Amino acid sequence: MTHNTGSTTLAETLQQWVVLLEIAAKEVFQMMVGGELHACTTEDTDCGDVTAMVGLAGELCGLITIRCSGDCACQIASAMLGMTIDTLDGGALDALGEICNMVAGNFKAKVSGLADSCVLSVPTVIRGSDYEWHAVGEGVSADVLQTYNGCPLRVKLTVHQ
Amino acid sequence: MSKVRALIVDDSGVMRKIVERSLRQAGIDLSEVWEAANGLEALALLQGKTPDLILSDINMPTMDGLEFVRQLRGVESARGIPVVMITTEGSESRVVEALSCGARGYIRKPFTPEQIKQHVLPLVKQ
Numbered sequence: 001m002t003h004n005t006g007s008t009t010l011a012e013t014l015q016q017w018v019v020l021l022e023i024a025a026k027e028v029f030q031m032m033v034g035g036e037l038h039a040c041t042t043e044d045t046d047c048g049d050v051t052a053m054v055g056l057a058g059e060l061c062g063l064i065t066i067r068c069s070g071d072c073a074c075q076i077a078s079a080m081l082g083m084t085i086d087t088l089d090g091g092a093l094d095a096l097g098e099i100c101n102m103v104a105g106n107f108k109a110k111v112s113g114l115a116d117s118c119v120l121s122v123p124t125v126i127r128g129s130d131y132e133w134h135a136v137g138e139g140v141s142a143d144v145l146q147t148y149n150g151c152p153l154r155v156k157l158t159v160h161q
Numbered sequence: 162m163s164k165v166r167a168l169i170v171d172d173s174g175v176m177r178k179i180v181e182r183s184l185r186q187a188g189i190d191l192s193e194v195w196e197a198a199n200g201l202e203a204l205a206l207l208q209g210k211t212p213d214l215i216l217s218d219i220n221m222p223t224m225d226g227l228e229f230v231r232q233l234r235g236v237e238s239a240r241g242i243p244v245v246m247i248t249t250e251g252s253e254s255r256v257v258e259a260l261s262c263g264a265r266g267y268i269r270k271p272f273t274p275e276q277i278k279q280h281v282l283p284l285v286k287q
Contacts, residue, residue, distance in 0.1 A: 031271040032179070081178055094175040102270045105249025109269070115252035120220075 011140055014159060017111060018142040021064070024106035025155045028099060029148065033079045037146040037153070045145060045152040048072060049129040050088070052100035055121035060114055062139065062159040064104040066096065070127075072151035088127070097123030103155065135160055164192035165285050168210070170203045170217035170229065171196075171247075180216055180247060186274035189281060200229025207239045214285055217264075219248040219255065230262040243284040247272065 029037045048069025056062045068076075070088040077085045077095035085092050101123045108114040135158070143156035167184060169177045177196045184191060195210055197203035201224040203217070215233075219226035226246055234240050243265040248255070251269035259267055266280040 028271045031273050077175070081175065082182055091175060094173060098173055098175055098179075101249055105251065105270060109251050116254050120249065122220075 010159065010161060014140055014142050014157070017107075017159075018144055018157060020110045021103070021107050021155055021157050022144040022146070024110055025066075025103045025144070025146065028102045028106055032099065032102060033076055033148075035079055035148060037148055040145040040147045040152050042152070043145070045154075047145075047152045047154045049127060050093070050096060051126045052093075052096040052123055053126070054097075054100050054104040054123045056104065056108070057119050057121065059117035060108070060111070060159065062157065063135070064100060064107065065156045065158070066100045066103065066153065067156070068096070068148070068153040069151055072148060072153060075149050075151065093125040093127070097125045100125075107157075137161060164190050165214055166193040166195075166210075166212045167191055168195045168197065168203060168206065168212040168215045170198075170200065170215065170221070170226065172198050172218065172221040174198075176218065180277075183272065183274045183277045184216075184281065187278035187281065189278075189285065200224030200226060200232070203229055204232060204236070207233070207236065211238065212242060214281065215242055215244040216247050216281075217244055219246055219250050219259065227258060227262050230259070230264050234263045245280055245284065 026037050029035055047067045050070050050073045051065055051067045053063055053065040073092045073096045074085050077092040080095050104120050108118050137160045139158050139160045141158035143154050146153050169180050171177045181194050195206055197206050199221040217226040230244050245266035246259045246264045247268045249270045256267045265284055268276055268280050
């Protein structure tokens with residue numbers, strides 16, 4: 001994998017990866033949730049206060065996050081498990097964490113050379129929106145805004161340089 | 162096809178439920194399903210249970226799926242049970258490693274019930 005050679009900058013490469021990230025997320029939702037993600041036409045959307053994250057380490061270091069509302073997380077968990085989940089308990093949070101894990105795994109499988117040289121962390125899920133996170137070193141990020149059952153959902157890739 | 166007793170090994174309770182649901186959606190007639198959160202728990206469970214099929218994650222705490230399969234092959238009563246790995250780690254080297262450890266199949270997450278059927282049905286028919 002190369003992400004900063006020749007005339008291709010990391011920012012340009014990141015934009016290509018975000019396309020793969022969107023495909024990876026759509027596949028995971030189709031196969032594991034049984035639903036479709038659709039492009040969200042509204043920018044500056046508040047996606048909600050549940051954030052699942054999976055770290056990337058190795059040749060590519062960074063973070064993949066999925067942010068949505070609690071109601072959206074419950075809808076995703078309900079569809080995955082085939083039962084009604086209407087409270088944001090451990091099951092719903094675990095389900096969103098697993099979705100994020102599969103999106104990250106599917107994404108790295110699509111990036112040439114990453115499958116063997118990049119490992120994933122255990123997923124973590126944060127509730128609440130009043131937080132900031134900081135990673136050591138500089139990073140660049142890009143995201144895709146989608147909707148699931150009408151709920152906005154943001155899938156974000158942050159790459160540490 | 163007769164009823165199948167399955168052991169599902171994954172550190173995520175949600176994923177264990179999803180795998181069980183996918184097996185049922187794939188048309189596998191499950192009579193019993195046992196669950197374990199890691200390889201060590203699975204080995205302990207196999208002291209008293211004899212499933213027809215084991216589906217195991219790879220990345221798990223305490224004992225991962227590859228070590229579980231290695232140790233399983235040393236257990237006289239369990240070494241013939243087919244193991245299918247289900248994991249997000251879909252690199253070719255991981256597939257080769259899993260198969261060389263003794264796994265009989267490899268399914269990469271995300272998966273569909275149809276993929277489960279393709280990998281699992283031939284094993285349970287045997």
